[in-house]
Amino acid sequence: MRLASDQGALLASDDGGATYRPIFQGTGTLLAFALSPDGSEIFVGGEADGIWGGPADGSAFAQRSTIRARCLTHVGDAVYACAREGLDGFTIGRSSDGARTFEPVYHLPCLRGPVPCAADSDIVTECTAPWTVTRQELKVDTCPQAATTGGGGT
Secondary structure (H helix, E strand, C coil), X not given: CEECCCCCEEXXXXXXXXXXXXXXXXXXXXXXXXXXXXXXXXXXXXXXXXXXXXXXXXXXXXXXXXXXXXXXXXXXXXXXXXXXXHHHCCCEEEECCCCXXXXXXXXXXXXXXXXXCCCCCHHHHHHHHXXXXXXXXXXXXXXXXXXXXXXXXX
């Protein structure tokens, strides 16, 4: 169980939730958690703690990355993390080495909008005008060129 309090903690239960034992104590809020597909490894992290990982039994946790993780998921052989674009260099990143290093998959400035739709739709009337301000705030014109061809530009 992940406790996302001011000093987050990760707890484990060996008896179906009747009791819990701490297996990780964060220094800040733990926003992110992932379990490997085979259930053998867990990852936990947050903006103050970076990303930590280890065996699912809670032994031998080690810091894997200083990425300020806002979310984590483990799909196949990759760990995906949400991070802060301005601090970590990406909004979504992919790691193929157990969350030790990340390659950018998506950059916030690559966001495009609003989606094409009929002129009389709610999207056009509700989103088109605010998008002008939003695109300036996101600095969408600064999308890295490589991201537009590498799957990160949609």
